Amino acid sequence: MSHSQALYSIAFYAVALLTLTSALLVVTLRNVVRAALALIACFFMVSWLYLLMNADLLWVAQLLIYAGAIPVLVVFAIMMTRRSMSDTSNSDTSNRAWALPVAAAVFVLLLAVLLPAPWKLTPWPDLAGTTGVIGEQLIRTFAVPFEVVSVLLLIGLIGAVILARHEETEAEERK
């Protein structure tokens, strides 16, 4: 094992440990604001996981959208709702006794399917970066999904505005 490989292993185990720890904090912390902060940490660590997989475009997208934009929305929603700062704001339902066995069963099932599967592994080519390859793919192979996703984003934007609009202020404006 060469020197750089040892460094890579250490980096992987550190990032994986921090990712899973912060994800566990998201579902175990009692205060929903703290859970949201743990969620930001988890997304941040997942972005470094992408970098360890040579996915530089995904790394940037994860940092901008997941670690940047989505937590803003989530924290905003938390602040708009009542009881957000209390220590029971992230409490469990009566389903909790079921949740742990079901989640453990899902984990065992996933590992039983993923690990023995005969994946066709191929070596990584010496790319300067993945952005060029993905960019070309998006306008050739995935041109149709690319356009559909842009329409979906527009629909989501309009739908969110219409749903969140105040009915009363609208009625007042009509008078």
Added chain:
Amino acid sequence: MIGLPHFLVVSAGLFTIGIYGLLSKRNAISLLMSVELLFNASNVALAAFARFGYGSVEPLAGQAFALFVITIAAAEVAVAIAILLLIYRLRGTIWVDEIDLLRW
């Protein structure tokens, strides 16, 4: 040597934690955060397949899929939070066991 199984185990762990949060939490925003964990788990798996199966039919298709997932997750969060705020305004709660209008 770190290979595909290592990343798949991390992905499965994230997915499990997301499933647990989805099944056990009362706050609808916590459920939303758990769904985001599930998206991230699938993205890690997709990026791992792109990394370790580069020479397959379509190089880096896994990373392109992960980009689509990130985009759709952004739209999903915006719509879901608008719905949650609407429910909160109409019923005064976002605890999922109190939103039981259709329950018999």
